[in-house]
Amino acid sequence: MNYNNISISNQNGISYLIIDRPKKLNALNRETLAEIHQAFEDFKTDEATKIIILTGSGEKAFVAGADISEFANYSVSEGKDLSAKGHEEVFDKIANFHKPVIAAINGFALGGGLELAMAAHLRVASDNAKMGLPETSLGVIPGYGGTQRLPQLVGKGRAMEMIFTAKMIDAKQALQYGLVNHVTTQEELKDFTENLANKITKNSMVAVAQAIEAINANYKDGVNGFEKEIENFGKSFGTEDFKEGTQAFLNKKKPEFPNK
Numbered sequence: 001m002n003y004n005n006i007s008i009s010n011q012n013g014i015s016y017l018i019i020d021r022p023k024k025l026n027a028l029n030r031e032t033l034a035e036i037h038q039a040f041e042d043f044k045t046d047e048a049t050k051i052i053i054l055t056g057s058g059e060k061a062f063v064a065g066a067d068i069s070e071f072a073n074y075s076v077s078e079g080k081d082l083s084a085k086g087h088e089e090v091f092d093k094i095a096n097f098h099k100p101v102i103a104a105i106n107g108f109a110l111g112g113g114l115e116l117a118m119a120a121h122l123r124v125a126s127d128n129a130k131m132g133l134p135e136t137s138l139g140v141i142p143g144y145g146g147t148q149r150l151p152q153l154v155g156k157g158r159a160m161e162m163i164f165t166a167k168m169i170d171a172k173q174a175l176q177y178g179l180v181n182h183v184t185t186q187e188e189l190k191d192f193t194e195n196l197a198n199k200i201t202k203n204s205m206v207a208v209a210q211a212i213e214a215i216n217a218n219y220k221d222g223v224n225g226f227e228k229e230i231e232n233f234g235k236s237f238g239t240e241d242f243k244e245g246t247q248a249f250l251n252k253k254k255p256e257f258p259n260k
Contacts, residue, residue, distance in 0.1 A: 001038065001042070003020075003035045003039075004031060004035070005019065005021050005029070005031055005032040006018060006020055006032065006035045006036060007020050007057075008039055010046075010049060012198075013048065013050035013051065013197075014049075014050070014051055014052075014194060014197050014198075014201070015043060015046070015048070015049040015052050015053070016053050016055065017036065017039055017053070017054050017055075018056065018057050019032065019036075019054075019055070019056045019057065019062070019063050020056075020057040021057070022057050022058040022060075022061075024064075024067065025060060025063075025065075025107075025108060026056040026061045026062065026063045026064060026113070027063065027064050027065055027067045027112075027113075028065070028067060028112045028116070029067035029070050030070060033086060033089065033090050034089075037089040037090050037093065040052075040090075040093055040094065040097060043097075043099060044098075049099060050099060050201045050205055051099055051101075051102065051197045051201055052097075052099060052101045052102070053101075053102050053103075053104055053193055053197060054094075054101060054102070054103045054117070054120055055103070055104040055105075055106055055193075056106055058106075058107070059106065059107060059128075059186060060107045060108065061106075061107040061108040061109075061113070062103070062104075062105045062107055062109040062113055062116075062117060062129065063108075063109060063110075063112060063113025063116055063117075064107075064109075064110050065110045065111035065112055065113055065134070066111055066144075068138065079140075079143070082143065083143035083144065086112075086143065086144045087144065087145060090116075090119075090144075091115060091116065091119045091144045092119070092145070094116070094119040094120060095119045095120075095121075095145070095149075096212070096213075097212070098209040098212060098213070099205070099208075099209065100121050100122070100200055100208060100212070101119075101120040102121065102123070102124060102193055102196065102197060103116070103117035103122070103123045104126075104189055104190065105117055105124065105126065105129045105131070105171075105180065106126050106129065106186060106189055107126070107129055107130070108130050108131075109125075109129060109130070109131045110130070110131070110132050110133070110134055110168070111132075111133060111134055111142070111146075112144050114131050114132065114133055114146065115133075115144040115145050115146045115149070117131075118145065118149040118150060118179075119145060121212065122181050122196070123180040123181055124180065124181060124183075124184065124189065124192060124193045124196065125171040125174060125175070125180045125182070125183050125184075125189075126171065126183070126184060126185065126186040127171050127172070127183055127184065127186065128171070128186055129170070129171040129174070130168045130169070130170055130171075131169055131171075131174050131179065131180075132162060132166065132167055132168035132169060133146045133150065133162055133163050133166070135163070135166070136163060136166050141163070142163065146163070147159075150162065150163070150179075152219060153177075153178055153179050154177040154178055154179050155177075158177055171183045182196070203257070204239070204241035204242075204244075204245060204255075204257045205241075205257070205259045206236075206239050206241045207236060207239075207242075210232040210235060211232075213228065213232060214228045214229045217229075240258050240260040241255075241257045241258065241259060244258065
């Protein structure tokens, strides 16, 4: 499929989704969000895609925020619909996606950009990256999961400070906070993130998908995460990957998972 605002490439099981609006510092507009949604719909059934890396084009920005010009004149109901649709079609979709998603944060990740990175399962930042949720400086609050995912990652007090002050933090502080998993130089970001992806894809992707579901269950109201773990642990015993993994271990071989 041809896209106007993103580009897709795949090699060795790793699919790159690159936000490609460099003149706008890769800001998210409605068309870009729709294209991200469609790309993840395609990733669902694409057997060549084992893992997705999200990043931004250029060297300045991952995603510098949402395109404010599109919603500056929205009404209360339009604002609510904008947030709800974004949650459903993009941010929650990524957070609960059954294939691992890594955000390679190559510059500014602000507002909706940081929310996009936080929806990913893992985050790697280049040392020039700056992150923040500046929405209160515009008279609004984060609307794509920022008030929920940031406290989960960095704790309530730090999240409140970042949101209330609208301040940015650098990559070093983000690592200290636990907002990102790793920090690299900008030159090393691509190779480091791909190496991390390759470490994951050597394992059972069926088991990884079940782990994503179990981990996320702990953050859903009315869902017992321990029960979901027990359920998915039991399901593992019925997979071909379990047979391959256990037999390879017992025979002191490296497993070759069929991912079934």
